Amino acid sequence: MDSLEKMTSSSEQKSSRKFLKSLIQKQPQELLLVMGTGVSAAVAPGIPALRSWRSCLEAVLEAAEQLEVLHPGDVARFRRKVTKDRDLLVVAHDLIRKMSPRTGDTKPNFFQDCLMEVFDDLERHIQNPLVLQAVLGLMERGTLVLTTNYDNLLELFGQQQNKPMESLDLKDKTKVLQWARGHVKYGVLHIHGLYTDPCGMVLDPSGYKDVTQDPEVMEVLQSLYRTKSFLFVGCGETLRDQIFQALFLYSVPNKVDLEHYMVVLKEGEDQFFKHQADMLLHGIKVVSYGASFDHFPGYVQDLASRICRQRSPDADRVDSTTLLGSACQGCAKRKLEENGTEVSKQLRQSDDAGAS
Structure with a gap:
């Protein structure tokens, strides 16, 4: 059974599931998919560091302790901060700085060694590729993909499927502009950087000063937020992410007039509906994939399948190798x-x- 048959079969089995018409009637090329830690957690559950920012930092600290690249007192102090502090991006930023030269430059640093230890041999840990298959299906039909994740699970899986995957960094202006204009079909933009290149990893907008102060780049990126429908998948605190805010939220007026989507776990009714109401102020429609994380992969697979069924204006010219x-x-x-x-x-x- 090929990928399409599997996805179609899944859709038929879950025909009772309801989706927002305004979402499933989107053309794939009208969407920009934002992948968060929930995607990695679903794909490789055997790696605790992929489950959340907190889990990632805990794993990095454990590696730092085992490799003896951070003073025991600092390890204990950062563990307390990871447990208590709400803004984990700030904690991560401070940790990177602590493991880097005092000049403020991020190279060379021990953070890289810790990440290599944490994310060693990622492709071997891919257990549930359904979400990645769904994302590839959307990319094949024109959906742009960016991620806040350090890992390259999607690229590794795509390469296994013989796709010319590319991992993009915000510091490569030429590639970023090509990606934003739809010219890098299998490009994944890592707005925080990638663990294989920690020198490009940044956790606050100041690290991307050249990017955020470049009017051409900022206009192209903010134009995406105005003209595309962002689909947040596996994302928790993305809107509080300083880099995401700097790239897409600042200087974008009338957000309530936009139409973006966020797929979330419905942990409790009161919390869910409050979150739903709050996000509408940002032009984001929050929908639930269910009350259990186990429902997440099937939901994303089914959702992508329905979107991919939409007949695009150039459907007659669709390459026969696409999904x-x-x-x-x-x-x-x-x-x-x-x-x-x-x-x-x-x-x-x-x-x-x-x-x-």
Whole structure:
């Protein structure tokens, strides 16, 4: 059974599931998918560091202790901060600085060694690729993808599927502009950087001063927030993320007029509906995938399948190697054969008429 059949079968089995019409009727190229830690946690549950920012920092501190690259007193102090502090991005920023030279430069640093220890041999830990398969299906049909995650699970999985995946960093202006304009089909923009290149990892806007002060880059990125529908998947505190705010939220007026979407766990009714009301002020419609994280992979798979069914204006030119193109290949072939037969008939009739 191929990917499309699996996704279609899943959709049929869950036909009772309700989705917002305004979301599932979007063309894939109208969306920008924002992947958070929930995606990585679903794909590789065997790596605790992928479950959340808190889990990641705890794992880094454990590695720092085992590798003896951070003073025991500092390890204890940061563990307390990870447990008590709400703004974990600030804690992460301070931790990176602590493990870096006093000059404020982030290279060389021991943080890289700790991350390499935490994220060692990622592809071997991919257990539930359903979400990644769904994301690839959307990318094949034009959805842009960015992530706040350090890991490259999506790229590793895509490479296994023979896709020319690229990991992009905000500091590469040329690539960022190409990606934003839809010219890097299999590009994944890591707005915090990637663990394989910690020198490019930044946790606050000051680290991307050149980016945020570049009017061309900022206009292109903020234009995405105005013209695309962002789909937040596996995201928790993304809107509180300083880099995300600097890139997409600042200077974007009338957010309530926008139409973005956030898929979340429904932990409690009061909390969920309050969150829903609050997010509408940002132009974000919050929807629930269920009351258990176990429902997350199936929901995303089903949602992506329904969106991918939308017929795009250039559907007749969809490459047969795409997720839906393979399903339409037989239909297209029959259509061409029927058209050829019809043309041959018309030619014969014309010849017969001329002969008479």
